[in-house]
Amino acid sequence: MSKPLVAIVGRPNVGKSTLFNRIAGRRVAIVEDTAGITRDRIYANAEWNGREFTVIDTGGILLNDSDPLRAEVTAQAQVAVEEADVVLFMVDVVDGITPSDAEIADLLRGSAKPVLLVANKADNAVRDSESSEFYALGLGDVHPVSSLNGRAVGDLLDVVVRRLPDEATQENYPEDAVRIAIVGRPNVGKSSLLNAILGERRAIVSEIPGTTRDAVDTVFERDGSTLVLIDTAGIRRAGKIQGSVEYYTVLRAVRAMERADVAMVVVDASDGLRDGDKRVAGYAHDAGRACVVVVNKWDLRVGESMREFAEQIARQMPFIDYAPVVFTSALNGTGIGPAVDTARDVAANHALRIPTGELNRLVQEAVDEHPYARKGRELKVKYATMSQVKPPTIVLFVNDPDLAHFSYLRYIENRIRRAYSYEGTPIRLTVRKARKVRG
Numbered sequence: 001m002s003k004p005l006v007a008i009v010g011r012p013n014v015g016k017s018t019l020f021n022r023i024a025g026r027r028v029a030i031v032e033d034t035a036g037i038t039r040d041r042i043y044a045n046a047e048w049n050g051r052e053f054t055v056i057d058t059g060g061i062l063l064n065d066s067d068p069l070r071a072e073v074t075a076q077a078q079v080a081v082e083e084a085d086v087v088l089f090m091v092d093v094v095d096g097i098t099p100s101d102a103e104i105a106d107l108l109r110g111s112a113k114p115v116l117l118v119a120n121k122a123d124n125a126v127r128d129s130e131s132s133e134f135y136a137l138g139l140g141d142v143h144p145v146s147s148l149n150g151r152a153v154g155d156l157l158d159v160v161v162r163r164l165p166d167e168a169t170q171e172n173y174p175e176d177a178v179r180i181a182i183v184g185r186p187n188v189g190k191s192s193l194l195n196a197i198l199g200e201r202r203a204i205v206s207e208i209p210g211t212t213r214d215a216v217d218t219v220f221e222r223d224g225s226t227l228v229l230i231d232t233a234g235i236r237r238a239g240k241i242q243g244s245v246e247y248y249t250v251l252r253a254v255r256a257m258e259r260a261d262v263a264m265v266v267v268d269a270s271d272g273l274r275d276g277d278k279r280v281a282g283y284a285h286d287a288g289r290a291c292v293v294v295v296n297k298w299d300l301r302v303g304e305s306m307r308e309f310a311e312q313i314a315r316q317m318p319f320i321d322y323a324p325v326v327f328t329s330a331l332n333g334t335g336i337g338p339a340v341d342t343a344r345d346v347a348a349n350h351a352l353r354i355p356t357g358e359l360n361r362l363v364q365e366a367v368d369e370h371p372y373a374r375k376g377r378e379l380k381v382k383y384a385t386m387s388q389v390k391p392p393t394i395v396l397f398v399n400d401p402d403l404a405h406f407s408y409l410r411y412i413e414n415r416i417r418r419a420y421s422y423e424g425t426p427i428r429l430t431v432r433k434a435r436k437v438r439g
Contacts, residue, residue: 003045003258004164007056007084009108011100014092015120019147020044020057023157048157053164056084081108086163087115088156091134093127093144105137114163118156119144177219177226178347180340181256183284184266185276189296192330193266194218194229197340222340230256254283261347261390262424263289264339265320269309269327270300273316281320288391290350290425291323292342299329322417324424346424351389354420359384363396366415372408379403382434391426397434404431 006023008016024044046055081087089108091101108115119131122144131144143159145152182190198220218229257263263284267277284291293313301309310325326342328335354362363384372379383397394416398404409429416427 003052003054003255004085005054005056005083006046006086006088006160006164007058007081008088008090009058009081009104010090011098011104014090014095015147016090017057019088019090019118019120019145019153020055022147022150022153023048023055048161051161051164053085053161081111081113084113085165086160087111087113088118088160089115089139090118090120091137093119093121093131096130096133097136101134101137105139109138115139116156116159116163117142120147122146123149123151174226177228178262178344179228179230179260180262180264180343180347181230181232181260181289182264182266183232183257184268184280185274188266188268188271188277189330190232190266193264193294193296193328193336193339196328196330196333196336197229222344225344227340227344230260232256254287257284257287257289260289261350262343263287263291264294264343265291265323266294266296267313269295269298273312278317281317281323285320285426288426288428290343290346290391291320292339292346292424293317293320293323293325294339295325295327296330298327298335299332320426322422322424322426342424349422350391350425352392352420352422352425353389354386354392354416356385359386359394359416362416362419363412366412370411372403372405374403374405377403379408391428392422393428393430396429396431398431399434401431401433 008020010016023046025046044055044057046053087108089104091097117134117137117139119134119142122128122131123146128144131142134142143152143156145156147153182194184190198218220227220229265277265281265284267273281291281293295306295309295313298306306325306327309327313325314321324342324346326335326339328339330336360383363381367379367381377400380399381396382399385395385397387393387395396404396409396412409431413427413429416422
């Protein structure tokens with residue numbers, strides 16, 4: 001299951017971004033006193049009482065504003081409400097109920113989503129009592145908070161996690177099913193690739209970018225294995241998306257990758273490698289998914305060999321140098337079988353666990369052959385363990401975590417990759433301070 005979504009909405013300058021930053025636990029959104037700073041939706045992962053969710057910051061809603069930019073911001077906020085599992089409607093205790101608040105309340109009363117009315121800037125007991133006027137909006141209980149100093153934000157989050165969807169909801173797929181998300185910027189042939197894999201017309205194929213608005217799961221069997229294909233809409237940079245529907249599709253595509261084992265990053269060979277392709281690959285890498293770069297429409301590429309194109313990908317996307325590159329033509333049906341087989345292989349690598357004893361032997365051999373020191377002190381790895389898979393995550397317990405430079409961690413990662421087949425999957429290395437053993 002992908003993480004549930006919590007959207008923060010309200011008119012401009014009521015403190016939405018400040019609350020967003022506090023819930024996210026870090027300064028993500030720009031916070032200024034000027035109204036309308038947040039134009040696009042911003043997403044961040046959050047956790048409260050052991051429950052993980054994604055929080056969405058939105059631009060301020062002004063339903064009757066004639067400014068085209070403001071109208072677009074309002075449309076994005078409305079899309080966030082549509083996609084969210086819980087909506088936090090923020091108002092300002094100091095200002096009291098405004099006409100804009102009343103209009104937004106009318107909009108939210110028509111939503112089937114849980115709506116929590118949050119009265120911000122309630123810094124003391126007097127402000128708490130003043131917040132009672134917001135009951136007139138007809139949205140139920142009022143939750144007075146101060147997003148600036150954190151007053152009562154914990155109480156609000158207690159209510160939020162109680163209103164999130166049941167964690168027990170699961171897709172009815174076999175436990176060993178391999179989930180493959182087909183992702184890429186618009187119009188690179190993702191739906192055509194899905195159809196070619198299935199051998200039948202299951203998805204709409206169109207030259208219009210954004211045809212696939214929702215993630216569509218298709219289950220099929222191949223050589224005794226159960227595979228789940230997740231077709232998604234193209235991902236574009238926020239500043240270039242023209243309309244709320246495409247904002248919606250970006251979020252769905254990112255969420256699809258979060259619940260997949262493998263991301264097939266589709267590149268249009270006829271266009272060459274674009275910045276949008278790098279962004280999509282970056283989303284997959286950040287989500288910790290196994291990855292296969294699928295160069296589609298290869299039949300349209302003239303004057304360049306597969307090797308040259310693969311080298312170009314390696315140069316321009318070094319952060320996924322672990323990902324295999326396959327070449328396909330969804331139109332002609334070439335390369336489709338190898339692409340699926342490669343996705344299955346990297347899914348197996350994504351779940352591969354190294355026994356603790358073997359892992360420690362590998363790491364110690366790497367350290368012995370190439371010791372590392374900084375500031376006159378030698379880094380010593382006391383113990384290593386693989387804390388999880390999907391992606392493979394290794395914790396190194398060391399004498400001083402500050403000595404572990406990223407370049408040395410990359411050296412250790414490469415040594416592990418030489419010994420084990422981890423093609424197609426990221427490996428995450430973290431360092432912790434080794435505890436002294438007391439006798």
